[in-house]
Amino acid sequence: MNTFRLCIVVAGLHLATAFPSQAADHQIGALFPLSGPNATYGDIFMSGADLAVDHINADELLSGELSLRYEDSQALPQRAVVGMTKLVNVDQVPYVLSAFTGVSKAISTLAQRNQVVAVNGGGVGPDLAQLGEYFWNVIPLANLEVRGLVPYLVEEEGLKNVVLIYVDDPLGQAIRTELETELPTVGGTLVDALSVPTTAQQFSGIAAKVRAAEPDAVYIASYGAQQLQIVKQLRDNGVDAQLVTYSGYSVSEALALPESEGLIYTTQSVDYDSDDPVTKRFVDDYTAKYGRAPTAYNVNYYNAVRLFGLLAHALEDKGQAVTGANLLAERMATDSFDLVGGTVSFQDDGTLVAPIQINIVTDGAGQPVATVDVAD
Template sequence: MTVIKRMFSAGLLSFAAWGASVHAADVTIGALFPLSGPNATYGDIFGSGANLAAEHINADKLIDGTLKIQYEDSQALPQQGVIGMNKLVNVSKVPYVLSAFTGVSKAISTTASRSKTVAINGGGVGPDLADLGPYFWNIIPLANFEVKAVLPYLIKERNLKRFVLVYVDDPLGEGIRKELTESLPQAGGELIEALSVPATAQQFSGIAARVRAANPDVIYIASYGSQQAQIVKQFRDNGIKQQFVSYTAFSIPEMSALPEAKGSLYTTQNVDWNSTDPVTKRFVDDFKKKHDKMPTAYIANYYNAVRLFGLLAHELQKKGKPITGENLLAQRIETKTFDLVGGKVTFADNGTVVSPMQVNEIDGAGGKVVSVVAE
């Protein structure tokens, strides 16, 4: 049985148990991940981090009762995300929902705000995710930080100044287009062309011809899932040899294993996987034991999102307060700083974290960090 199927089955079982005879001490949170469709690989990745955090919380008895995660399939589509969110909020009445993808996150934010349910994003990076209200939190640095982190390295250290952007026609792509348009001139670069592609597109020979004609130094790809892999492969097949650059979405195994992606650069938040910090070391060691590979930033994000819930819920239970979205928000504001994977994390007033960033290179051997950028 695949990881996705196990996650989906576990979600169905936890939902059925909740609706029937769950012990009063059980605590359930929700997760809106793509469990099917072309972006299902992200559901596997996100869920592996979330599930490990739940295991650690339960093993440590950090909260009274057993923590469970109810998974709903967003398919990475806003409409499906809203359907899943309504089920989690109105039927299961969870106080806390893991979200992913910019379009889905924006679509569910109204329900989160109206119902006072915390939604926490660890995968979408559209800059406007910082403006979705007090009940929408981001535990991943957003695209404006990712873009600003990579530009000095490309322009000053590699002397790559002429950019073409190929971006998916959705809120994520539009957010990165806006950030590059504003930031490139200030950094000493130039956006010579921005080419949008539909979210469902898989054929890119026409776009490749336009990129060849523009003859840039850098091709920034703002897409995700199977589409980003097809863009890279078809561009190389069409004779495009320039430097590929992207954001955290390139950190999935499919990109690391794609021969045409070798040499590509992408940004993530900076995490020292060799840290002796107890939280980070336990996360890395246990993930490697369970999956026989190193974790990635996405996996750490969703581990942190669930661990954050555990820390907040622990404090609320100590005070004898119910675990509600409203109380979780108040406790986050009161606590301010949290020990998570990667070190201590502090949230800004708008519920977004700011983190040191790193530039990674796909090298066909697990990848390497080529630059670290302070906050």
């Protein structure tokens, strides 16, 4: 009888090794503005992230299905903390997509404390590189955008005297600091810096101050509906100086604004015509699915989700659990990743550095005019 039981146990062990364990589904989270004045960004971010989920599941990259759990941040730090708390404590996700500088800073403490990876593909405040080992950036930060742009403005375009209009939050304050630092190095001057509250929508008084300063260029550091109103009201109030801004303007609604014609803005550089298989698949499938060409934000959130897929796949191959701590360790142990735009590597602070592309709005679309390599 004992011998019979032993045979049953041995047979059971052989069966357990002959068949793989049950596939494990994976869920990650995202804190995007799904309502409010910045909901346009949420739609843009989701389209890139959702396509990456489609591709990961179609390729059976993971043992089970990958899904995305969205929480509405409204681009507000307090709302984001509520959403992050739910994603961490209720949904127990190991990986969360974030956006906007203020939101990212607000949720970074929760990410660090709970060993949950947070990945930013939209906020560009330079201090986002200093939020701890569990906070990663797949977008060049504002210091790199400004660093790439300033020499072009001053040396190529002869636009030496700049007025800054900036939203009074971490993003705007960071861009002010960068302009104050970078302009003098190439013979430029920050003539004035005009702050506006995050909720402001009337800018005739700001326009009057800009006219009085007579700048060569006006740099706008804002986002969402507010940045469109600034551009429109500057032009409506007789400001004819060159308008300049950062990658937050690279959304179709902003580019299509008639007053945007001729505006200069920066983005990360991505060769959308590349034959690289990851990039080509992304561009072809994004265009087919959404009926429009992708932009840098679509790339960033596709890459953020693809990065999770690659890391989780590697962990599953090693028989390790897909936790935030293991995802961090795997990222640090991996030299490079094949993402949209090419093969990339992370710096020690969890940030990617990419060349900066300078664009001019022409007929409602951004036309690249220069690409600049920048060092962090």
